[in-house]
Amino acid sequence: MAKFGKEFAKGIIISNPVFVLALGLCPALAISNSIDNALGMTLAVLIVLLGANVIISLIRRFVPDITRIPIFIVIIATLVTVVNLIFHARFPDLYESLGIYLPLVVVNCIILGRAEAFASKNPIINSIADALGITTGFMTALLMISFLRQMLGTGSMEVFGIHFFDLPVLKDHPIVMFILPPGAFLIIGLLMALFRRTGVLK
């Protein structure tokens, strides 16, 4: 159980996927312009990463080294498509809100990265802990980035239609650049610099 906790915790700070491993930056940049999007993407990553880590950990003894990458990719792509179809058929509301994120997860290198670096070498329980930890780390990073981008780029804070606050000047004159791609690069860069300067990350 101690091991489970350790594998879970490392994903949040020591191997934070966005700020430390710099994995999955593509969806992190593309989708982090609002809190809604950040949470949707997190849910999609959770489902697929958990599934991929479990399957790959289960078959790790049979996977030959030389063809492991194509095998992982086929498994991940299949998983995403199956989940996508089942959601579309059975959970239309969830599909509606996750519709754009799920297909994006295929190209999210966090999934392949964890399959390669962790699940293919570790037992199933630890792989589950790893998936949960990495997802939590991903969510933490996305929430920080999207909070700043949404606030600066739209001047108000709204999550799932619930209105939280408006900023005085920014509400009427939002810095639009922050919800566009350049804003994502700036915010991620500034956050990384801040975390390193303050010693949160090494």
Place this chain on the structure above:
Amino acid sequence: MQAKDFWKKAYPVIILTAVVAISVTALTYTDRFTRGEIEAQMEAETEAMLSEMFPEMSRYEFANDIYTIYSDGERLGYAFIATGKGYGGNIDILVGLENKDTIKDITIISNEETPGLGTRITEPSFTNQFKGLNIGKVALREEGGEVDAITGSTISSAAVIDAVRKAAQEKVSLIEEGQDG
């Protein structure tokens, strides 16, 4: 010795083939089990959207990509889906026609525009401008039309306007052809 070598070389190929075979089987069966439900789902969605646009609708017919809306045998209008190229990707728009000249209403079905900017094309303050508009007047005000673009989202607004006008002209000529023949 040679046989052992062969198996060593063949093993990765066999495993990869097996994984792909399992994957194909899983995909085929999932598709088979979900297809019916997905189609029913989409049809229900379309019907909900159409009846929101034409509240008196009792049934509709679908042919040549055009929905013809009826209420107890009386024709209420037409609807079709227009696709525009926006700033972030395709924009799908459901366009309702009152008759061959006038737009009833439009609904943005899906878009990949910039959240907070381009996505404002879905707001009533933009789409309401199309209500009761003559097809010939579907253009930006600067270009002789009667639609105002959203400040800061000119590309998304223009994409919707152009897609609606082009599709409307095309479908109207199709409808007229159908009636002549």
